[in-house]
Amino acid sequence: MNRSKRRTGRRSPLATVALLALGLVFTGGAYAALSTGTAAQAEVDPNSQETIEQGKKLFQANCATCHGLSAQGTDNGPSLIGVGAASVDFQVGTGRMPMQMQGPQAQQKPPQFTDEQVKQLAYYVASLGPGPDIPADHLVNGGGDAANGAELFRINCAMCHNVAGAGGALTEGKFAPPLNDVSGVHIYEAMVTGPQNMPVFNDLNISPEDKRDVITYLQYVQDNRSPGGFELGSIGPVAEGLFIWIFGLGAIVAITVWITAKSN
Amino acid sequence: MAQDDHSGTEVAAADSSHAAPEFAGSTGTAVIPHDGFENPGFEPHRPRVTDEDASRQKRAQRTVYTLFYLSILGSVWAIAAYMLFPIESNDVGAVRLNNMFVGLGATLALLGIGFGAVHWGKSLMTSPESIDIRHPIGGTEATKAGAVEVFREADEESGFSRRSVIRNSLIGALLVFPLPAVVLFRGLAPQDQMPVELLSHTMWAKGTRLALDPSGVPIKASDITVGSAFHVIPEGLNDLEHGRLEEKAKAAVLLMRLEPSELNQAPDRESWSYDGIVAYSKICTHVGCPVALYEQHTHHLLCPCHQSQFDVANHCEVIFGPAKRPLPQLPIAVDDEGYLIAQSDFTEPVGPSFWERS
Numbered sequence: 124m125n126r127s128k129r130r131t132g133r134r135s136p137l138a139t140v141a142l143l144a145l146g147l148v149f150t151g152g153a154y155a156a157l158s159t160g161t162a163a164q165a166e167v168d169p170n171s172q173e174t175i176e177q178g179k180k181l182f183q184a185n186c187a188t189c190h191g192l193s194a195q196g197t198d199n200g201p202s203l204i205g206v207g208a209a210s211v212d213f214q215v216g217t218g219r220m221p222m223q224m225q226g227p228q229a230q231q232k233p234p235q236f237t238d239e240q241v242k243q244l245a246y247y248v249a250s251l252g253p254g255p256d257i258p259a260d261h262l263v264n265g266g267g268d269a270a271n272g273a274e275l276f277r278i279n280c281a282m283c284h285n286v287a288g289a290g291g292a293l294t295e296g297k298f299a300p301p302l303n304d305v306s307g308v309h310i311y312e313a314m315v316t317g318p319q320n321m322p323v324f325n326d327l328n329i330s331p332e333d334k335r336d337v338i339t340y341l342q343y344v345q346d347n348r349s350p351g352g353f354e355l356g357s358i359g360p361v362a363e364g365l366f367i368w369i370f371g372l373g374a375i376v377a378i379t380v381w382i383t384a385k386s387n
Numbered sequence: 388m389a390q391d392d393h394s395g396t397e398v399a400a401a402d403s404s405h406a407a408p409e410f411a412g413s414t415g416t417a418v419i420p421h422d423g424f425e426n427p428g429f430e431p432h433r434p435r436v437t438d439e440d441a442s443r444q445k446r447a448q449r450t451v452y453t454l455f456y457l458s459i460l461g462s463v464w465a466i467a468a469y470m471l472f473p474i475e476s477n478d479v480g481a482v483r484l485n486n487m488f489v490g491l492g493a494t495l496a497l498l499g500i501g502f503g504a505v506h507w508g509k510s511l512m513t514s515p516e517s518i519d520i521r522h523p524i525g526g527t528e529a530t531k532a533g534a535v536e537v538f539r540e541a542d543e544e545s546g547f548s549r550r551s552v553i554r555n556s557l558i559g560a561l562l563v564f565p566l567p568a569v570v571l572f573r574g575l576a577p578q579d580q581m582p583v584e585l586l587s588h589t590m591w592a593k594g595t596r597l598a599l600d601p602s603g604v605p606i607k608a609s610d611i612t613v614g615s616a617f618h619v620i621p622e623g624l625n626d627l628e629h630g631r632l633e634e635k636a637k638a639a640v641l642l643m644r645l646e647p648s649e650l651n652q653a654p655d656r657e658s659w660s661y662d663g664i665v666a667y668s669k670i671c672t673h674v675g676c677p678v679a680l681y682e683q684h685t686h687h688l689l690c691p692c693h694q695s696q697f698d699v700a701n702h703c704e705v706i707f708g709p710a711k712r713p714l715p716q717l718p719i720a721v722d723d724e725g726y727l728i729a730q731s732d733f734t735e736p737v738g739p740s741f742w743e744r745s
Binding site: 282283299317325347382386 | 433435436437479480482483487505509510514599600601606607610611612613614615616617618643677679680681682683684685687689691696707
């Protein structure tokens with residue numbers, strides 16, 4: 124009975140599958156088109172009154188609870204006057220702000236705003252007082268000298284972020300985050316503004332060209348993985364020791380059992 | 388004298404399941420409780436599949452020689468891989484290929500021999516159960532008396548006890564003999580300078596400018612924003628022809644700028660900083676690791692080796708960890724061109740403790 128019903132029905136049994144597939148492809152495609160669309164149209168005029176007005180609205184709706192209605196700071200959050208567009212672009216663009224909860228350190232999470240909104244917020248805060256600006260493209264696209272960048276990274280950054288940029292622990296629950304997959308712009312902005320407990324590395328300490336070299340080095344490390352085989356997270360002797368304790372000694376124990384067991 | 392005169396008896400019990408091994412001779416120093424566990428003897432002998440089945444035996448034989456042939460193959464491959472994947476340039480990729488393939492060959496060569504030999508022993512060699520009785524360590528009375536006799540005779544014949552002048556002069560010669568070595572080894576230490584002096588002073592002197600590591604560019608006080616951390620070397624370090632790294636290892640400094648209101652300075656040290664800019668030795672007072680994990684809001688400096696923490700706002704006093712002394716502070720000032728300069732060397736030796744540290 125079922126069979127005859129299906130045969131006489133309007134749709135073939137494959138129609139549902141085809142429709143689902145079509146729908147998925149369409150939504151996926153539309154999402155992809157839209158998300159690249161927002162990235163492409165992120166050209167926000169930093170000086171236009173409209174940008175600043177939009178930014179102000181976003182600020183008052185999302186940030187003012189802690190940072191104050193005119194960014195003057197409250198007991199729960201510092202003043203943002205003079206932190207510059209770079210600071211906002213970093214904190215909001217990496218999802219650290221708005222903060223989920225007070226803690227030792229603001230956690231990274233998926234960004235809450237579109238790229239355009241981040242820029243509007245950034246330029247609004249920049250309009251309150253002068254501060255570091257979002258860096259130009261040629262400084263963050265990795266076209267510098269990786270060797271020089273590596274030396275600077277080892278001197279200035281590696282003690283916290285690990286020599287391969289894998290991150291590391293600090294005091295009382297704080298940590299230096301891993302730098303893999305962090306965009307060049309955000310690395311640059313972090314150096315200039317010193318987010319959270321990271322020290323500031325201003326342009327007289329590490330010049331803009333040197334910062335470009337550091338970014339080049341980090342991209343080089345990402346593209347040229349460890350020549351020595353498994354990196355085990357590049358976090359050094361702890362991971363390597365644990366690995367050899369579990370797998371190396373495990374293999375020795377297994378072989379010992381095999382050698383001493385009586386043959387069948 | 389060998390101890391063979393008192394070897395234990397080997398007991399083989401391959402085909403008798405009931406024969407408990409008999410102990411021969413004394414049990415040495417072993418404690419034998421009277422109500423102890425009784426030796427149950429061997430388990431019944433269980434023949435292996437290779438003992439009973441000729442085809443299984445053949446297969447085991449094949450496995451063993453295949454493993455040995457694989458080992459030969461691995462050795463030959465290691466030689467071939469060394470030539471096929473040469474390390475000719477500075478290309479890291481070439482090193483990786485060379486290491487991996489040579490390593491695989493050598494691994495196969497060794498494991499083939501090892502696994503082959505063990506498999507041979509386990510599955511093909513005869514398998515009687517047997518016990519090797521542990522020999523008592525002490526010799527028999529006769530052996531001991533013989534040894535004493537040998538020493539007594541030697542003493543009598545050489546006159547070691549009788550000719551005391553000769554004996555004592557020999558002992559004296561042996562005691563003096565190592566002295567040249569002590570003097571020679573002392574000569575390996577730095578010459579013309581006392582190690583204590585070397586450890587107590589660094590390259591910093593009155594008026595030495597603070598310069599950026601690694602470029603050596605001098606730093607102006609106005610260059611430093613609040614919250615900054617600068618890694619600093621003495622100006623002129625890069626021009627040293629000898630001992631540059633030794634000097635850097637002692638003179639490395641971390642320069643930080645805090646809000647002046649956040650610094651709690653001792654009255655006698657107020658002149659050591661400049662407008663919130665402070666300079667501290669980067670060498671941990673515990674075992675000398677570079678302390679440079681600076682947190683700009685908590686003002687904590689963390690040493691990555693053993694987690695000592697120093698509070699920059701309170702003269703780098705130790706707030707956690709195994710370090711016992713605060714990091715030495717470098718007194719700084721500003722010269723008339725605006726550059727940061729040292730007022731003097733560190734006022735105490737930097738780095739970990741040493742014997743003669745005052």
